[in-house]
Amino acid sequence: MFKLVVRxxxxxxxxxxxxxxxxxxxILLIPGDPALTILGDNxxxxxxxxxxxxLGLDRPIYIQYFEWISNALQGDLRxxxxxxxxxxxxxxxxLGITIQLVLYAVFIATVAGMxxxxxxxxxxxxxxxxIARFISTLGTAIPNFWLALILVxxxxxxxxxxxxxxxxxxxxxxxxxxxxxxxxxxSLSSAGVAQITRQLRSSLIEVMESDYIRTAYSKGLRKMTVxxxxxxxxxxxxxxxxxxxxxxxxxxxxxxxxxxxxxxxIGQLAVNSILQRxxxxxxxxxxxxxxxxxxxxxxIDLLYSILDPRIELK
Amino acid sequence: xxxxxxxxxxMGEKIAVISAIYLLFILxxxxxxxxxxPFAPNTSDFDHILSAPSATHWLGTDELGRDIVSRxxxxxxAALQAGIISILIPLFIGVPLGILAGYTGGAVDxxxxxxxxxxxxxxxxxxxxxxxAALGVSLWNAMIAIGIVFTPQFAxxxxxxxxxxxxxxxxxxxxxxxxxxxxxxRKHIMPNIAPVIIVQASFNLSFAIxxxxxxxxxxxxxxxxxxxxGNMLRHAYSMIEVNRIFIFYPGIAIMLTVLAGNFLGDGLxxxxxxxxxxx
Numbered sequence: 001m002f003k004l005v006v007r008x009x010x011x012x013x014x015x016x017x018x019x020x021x022x023x024x025x026x027i028l029l030i031p032g033d034p035a036l037t038i039l040g041d042n043x044x045x046x047x048x049x050x051x052x053x054x055l056g057l058d059r060p061i062y063i064q065y066f067e068w069i070s071n072a073l074q075g076d077l078r079x080x081x082x083x084x085x086x087x088x089x090x091x092x093x094x095l096g097i098t099i100q101l102v103l104y105a106v107f108i109a110t111v112a113g114m115x116x117x118x119x120x121x122x123x124x125x126x127x128x129x130x131i132a133r134f135i136s137t138l139g140t141a142i143p144n145f146w147l148a149l150i151l152v153x154x155x156x157x158x159x160x161x162x163x164x165x166x167x168x169x170x171x172x173x174x175x176x177x178x179x180x181x182x183x184x185x186x187s188l189s190s191a192g193v194a195q196i197t198r199q200l201r202s203s204l205i206e207v208m209e210s211d212y213i214r215t216a217y218s219k220g221l222r223k224m225t226v227x228x229x230x231x232x233x234x235x236x237x238x239x240x241x242x243x244x245x246x247x248x249x250x251x252x253x254x255x256x257x258x259x260x261x262x263x264x265x266i267g268q269l270a271v272n273s274i275l276q277r278x279x280x281x282x283x284x285x286x287x288x289x290x291x292x293x294x295x296x297x298x299x300i301d302l303l304y305s306i307l308d309p310r311i312e313l314k
Numbered sequence: 315x316x317x318x319x320x321x322x323x324x325m326g327e328k329i330a331v332i333s334a335i336y337l338l339f340i341l342x343x344x345x346x347x348x349x350x351x352p353f354a355p356n357t358s359d360f361d362h363i364l365s366a367p368s369a370t371h372w373l374g375t376d377e378l379g380r381d382i383v384s385r386x387x388x389x390x391x392a393a394l395q396a397g398i399i400s401i402l403i404p405l406f407i408g409v410p411l412g413i414l415a416g417y418t419g420g421a422v423d424x425x426x427x428x429x430x431x432x433x434x435x436x437x438x439x440x441x442x443x444x445x446x447a448a449l450g451v452s453l454w455n456a457m458i459a460i461g462i463v464f465t466p467q468f469a470x471x472x473x474x475x476x477x478x479x480x481x482x483x484x485x486x487x488x489x490x491x492x493x494x495x496x497x498x499x500r501k502h503i504m505p506n507i508a509p510v511i512i513v514q515a516s517f518n519l520s521f522a523i524x525x526x527x528x529x530x531x532x533x534x535x536x537x538x539x540x541x542x543x544g545n546m547l548r549h550a551y552s553m554i555e556v557n558r559i560f561i562f563y564p565g566i567a568i569m570l571t572v573l574a575g576n577f578l579g580d581g582l583x584x585x586x587x588x589x590x591x592x593x
Contacts, residue, residue, distance in 0.1 A: 018432035029448035037450075141572040143524045145531050146565040149551055153558050252437025256528050260551070270440070271532055274447040286444050290436050297435070 012298050023286050024065045038279050077284035082276045087284035098265035102250045104181050105188035113196025121204045139194025145256045148187035165262035184261045192246045204235040237308050244300030248293030323585040330581020333574035344391035353381035355388035356539050392542035396457045396526035397519040403461025404468035412472025430466040438463050446534050456535035460522050475507035509586035513579050520575030527568050543568050
């Protein structure tokens with residue numbers, strides 16, 4: 001186990017270095033003088049010189065990166081150009097909200113995806129199977145922000161069941177959390193539901209052919225028991241990896257969903273910092289998001305090899 | 315495979331054929347639609363604000379009295395442009411890099427693929443957002459950003475296919491006959507990897523349309539008076555208490571186009587892969 005963790009870490013570290021370097025080098029893409037663009041129309045020679053000195057924009061990119069990342073490792077993500085607030089303070093103050101939201105969305109996607117896949121195998125090649133497949137096809141095609149708008153229209157303006165804006169933390173009030181986070185989490189989960197349904201369905205089709213399923217049947221078990229307790233266990237294995245990938249995608253999608261529902265998480269922070277041209281803040285937000293996406297995949301990888309003892313990591 | 319055979323197999327996939335016809339229709343709308351429609355997409359008619367669907371305004375007018383059909387048609391051009399640019403950039407950067415990596419192997423391959431994997435680890439929308447922010451907020455930059463986001467995916471795909479073909483006897487024999495790398499690439503590698511790339515491109519068309527709409531919805535893509543389905547939804551959302559039906563039109567347009575791209579991809583995959591039997 002220890003060896004496994006070390007091996008995976010050795011793989012993850014270069015990944016983190018390259019991704020963070022890419023995030024950092026966005027600054028190279030800024031046309032013209034980055035300091036001038038960052039400061040906007042109010043820039044004076046003095047403030048430009050000050051910013052250049054502060055960020056070291058006049059030095060080679062790899063030196064800038066090295067300084068940025070070594071400060072980031074000590075928890076210092078610099079100060080927002082716009083508000084003067086510490087970036088780490090802003091990001092970590094909001095991170096909890098986004099993580100709660102994404103975990104809830106992953107939960108919904110997994111449960112709904114498993115449900116749809118199991119009933120579509122139980123009623124294989126019947127109308128119910130086709131409906132389940134149709135839902136999963138639709139899930140990939142509906143942009144999550146549009147789904148969010150429809151949900152708001154139906155559940156806020158037509159039936160006033162859920163609020164359209166705001167967020168209550170699970171730790172303050174679990175009921176308030178369900179009320180405020182359900183619509184955003186459902187809109188985040190649509191693509192995930194589709195993906196899990198499709199993958200689990202096709203892996204179940206394969207598993208249902210295997211010998212141990214025939215044994216289970218011949219023991220006289222009911223079809224539902226065979227599928228839900230025997231087949232799903234093995235059928236879920238390939239799906240677990242994509243749950244990890246979902247986490248990252250949903251983390252990205254919070255950018256849109258948090259803006260619609262006015263949820264003060266890091267997704268909203270990312271959009272606001274672009275609109276305010278707060279480049280330092282954006283770098284910090286994206287860095288933290290990517291770090292979490294990679295961390296989750298790392299954990300899922302480990303989990304996967306524990307769940308499936310056949311996997312010997314190279 | 316012969317073109318005729320591929321075409322015949324493709325015609326057997328009914329949903330894919332319908333999707334292709336639909337996408338051709340959208341292309342037609344994008345190119346000629348606004349020339350043929352009676353109302354300009356950005357002309358306000360303050361005597362007919364928020365009018366219901368009628369014979370003159372097929373889907374009614376918005377809060378500024380602008381014809382919704384004309385605006386939807388104008389939006390199709392932004393969506394298709396985003397789709398096409400986001401395919402062209404990876405095609406001209408990602409695919410050659412992938413072939414190079416797969417063909418040369420060794421350290422070049424190792425380094426390129428590490429970078430590709432690292433970029434793929436970044437959630438697509440975040441990467442697009444970051445690049446758009448750096449380049450400056452505009453529809454054009456959003457499209458470029460989407461193109462850059464897709465580039466590593468194409469590179470990895472092209473590399474994988476090249477690795478498979480590189481060891482084939484006919485490529486080996488071409489190498490022994492002292493054929494130039496460019497010649498081998500054009501004559502043997504490109505035709506063999508084309509099917510996979512075409513299929514991926516049509517799936518990406520869908521994804522690019524979603525990302526473009528998302529960015530425009532956030533105000534980070536198309537800026538007024540530019541029209542995109544995404545910023546139409548942005549306006550519709552601000553009007554949701556006045557008229558709820560507005561959020562449906564652009565949303566349905568996006569969904570149908572995305573579905574069409576996905577179905578087209580499925581159909582092409584079946585048509586182009588000789589190993590899959592037609593149903």
